[in-house]
Amino acid sequence: MSQGEPSPNQHTALTQAENPATPTAAGGSVALGLVNSGLTQAQQEGIDRALAYARELQQTVFKEILDAERRRREDDARAAPGTVNPGRLAGMDARNLSVMSRIYVGSINFDLTDEHIHRVFSEYGPVRSVSMSKDPASGRHRGYGFVEYEIPEAAALAVDRMNGTMLGGRQLKIGRPNNYNVAVAQGFPQPPAERIYVANVNEAITEDMLRDIFAPFGAVSACILAPDMATRKHRGWGFIEFEEAVAAEQAAATMDSFSLGNLVLRVSRCVVGGPLGEGMAALDDIPADAEVEAHVPTVRPPQQVMDLAASINRTIDAQPADQVGQQNAAPQAVNAPWSTVVLLENVVGDSSEVDDDLASDMAGEGEKCGTVAKVVVHVASDQEMRQAPGQSDVCIFVQFVEPDSALRALKLFDGRWFGGRRISAQLYDIDQFRVLTSSDTMVYMP
Template identity: 35%
Template sequence: MFGRPNSHSMSGQSSPSNSNSAWTDGRPDTIFFESAPGPAPVSMATYEQTGDLTEGSGHQRPLMALCIIPELQSRRCEDYVRRAKRFAKEQSVKFIMHQMQEKHHRAQVQQVKRAQALLLLSRIYVGSIAADVTEEMLTAAFQTYGTVKACNMGFDNATRKHKGYAFVEFELAEAATLAIDGMNGYTIGGRNLKVSRPSNISNPNPVIDELVREGSLYSRVYVANVHPQLTEFELRSVFEAFGSLVSCKLEPDPTVPGVHRGFGFIEYSTPESAIEAISAMHGFDLGGQLLKVGRAITPPVVPVSAPPSALPAAAAEARRLVMRKLMMRAAPPRVLLLRNMVTPQDLDEDLESEVSAECAKFGSVQRVVILEQADSVRVFVEFEDSAGAEAACRAMAGRFFGGREVRADLYEQELWEAGDLTQ
């Protein structure tokens, strides 16, 4: 409480005027100070303890307990460090295992890609096949370049006759490359064959490019159609005339000991020797058989694929029938062939745009290809889907263009994708 100077107490008694006098309010243990003129006086109260003392959360702990704290904290710290080390070790092991799995996975993926690239390089397209030519005849013709794993013709469901093309798969990519060079334009059954790579090989293909680049680092030569009685020693004695040989290996026949399969690889110490051997020995008659010699396009680290297993006759025939059925399930044609529109003399630059504009009425046109031949002009129109091609074929057939009746037909999709526009 604050006192007031020069005033009466609560008992009614007067107090003399004194700047330092003390006076009470009638309550014990309470003292009021009257100070000199200035700030108002302040009252201060004191109290006595009447109950038991209870220690709260902030009371002072014994000295012994305070001494134990550092020891407990030290043990806990060691435990935390031990746990952290164990966790770090486990994570390190997991990370290393993950890296190893990733590396193994990448190696497997790369191996699969290389195998797929070799498979693509080992397949060729054969077009312009005469009607009386069979798969067996084609296999025999291409067998001189290497082991033929499969020969599948495209057959028509209605006529049960082949469509004039086939896909031949070799065991080695080198055999396919030699066959393209040697059999393109070769005459069988009165017709010149058209041999090339299938159109499904993307260009550029990084895996194929890598294989070819690795193969170019070696001076290797592929030799096929080797006489069965010719030995490695005899073959070496012939080819070492062009330079020092690193190796000469004929692929052995696993079913007959001591017999080779008719093909192999020869590696020279210099690329010049390999080039000379290819130039001189390709087509050379050795023991009554014409050698097929070409540059090896794959590195030696790529193993020669295993020979096809000896299947029973019934199983082999069943496989051939299944492959034929798969070939018969052709994709619906998306290409329209227009003939008898113009002659080579009447062909002008506006024909492509006119055909594209007219055919766009029936579907989305991807492109128009005009093939000028000696006595005729073929116009190919590729649609986005088969429905557009079929609608255009129905509408364009029998129409007149420049006074000429147009002949419209759907073109085989397999031939179109293979780049064969001559059928």
């Protein structure tokens, strides 16, 4: 008998394990694996009870889970009003769409949370969920996880742009999960060559404005942004379709990474074909006071984010009514421990000292701390100066790619002497930064 082959006794045990009703020599029957299994009668009875319990779970709890998953897929297959998802509108299988919209994210810094990953990857499209592999003993993630988008275009764009980028001091590894099959994509409706996908669109940009911005590349036949029925604003992504394919190709190559309203556009060719839907026009058929099911974030923000939001709400409630909602308020630093923006003050005396090299000089200094995304030289308006008399009318914002870089820049700049002046540096809230500098023209992007 050759090595590795089962012995006759082992073969008998294997045969009877495959068929628990195998007749014995005495003409009776034996329990599963009892012959030559090495188990006592009590142990075998325990195994039989476990198997019976597993079968019971399969018919109860597991069945409920499978039924819930089936209902979720059916709900997904029914497109909501205003849906801008060609695959869903074309009637593609929800499971295949989910596979096409999911990516693997590895080499994640252990200090980063689901919320951080959600915020970073939402730049490429609507994130449905973030799931991190957790260590049950410590409760911390294992350094990898999965991001599922609502549309395949966002997933493809994230894989292309984010693989190999630095986040939290580590180089991300982005790819497709093991269950991804290229053949699935080949079975989808082919997208028209005249169509491109656009993400990370500032909420102040309307469909008409976006159409005008892309019109120089060629005649635009459709410009659709995905609406949010709860907020009645667009969700920051959509599709643009030209009359000619060459115009779409040139627009995708030129406008990707273009800064528009202090957000960097993400533009690419499409992955899946199908109808585009109504876009923002769907809001016309729904009254403003209609009750629409609000989108509930899948990922719960960290406690420190919730605490900060509560603090901001308390501050707003305490303000006089005429001060609430002013978008031109003077810059004020906030407790934003994960912000990527550093506010620099007292770099120059006034606006007369601002030259064309100021922003690039600050970017060069900032690069010592990490990758700089943008530098904005903000000259305060008359209204801002009235609200903060005696304050310098020039503030400089340095936006980094990573929060860790902003923290290093804070230490580098704060208290440092520059041109005979002592700089004051503080972290600044990213959302307030976008609002305050939305119309600034002195913007430098390395």
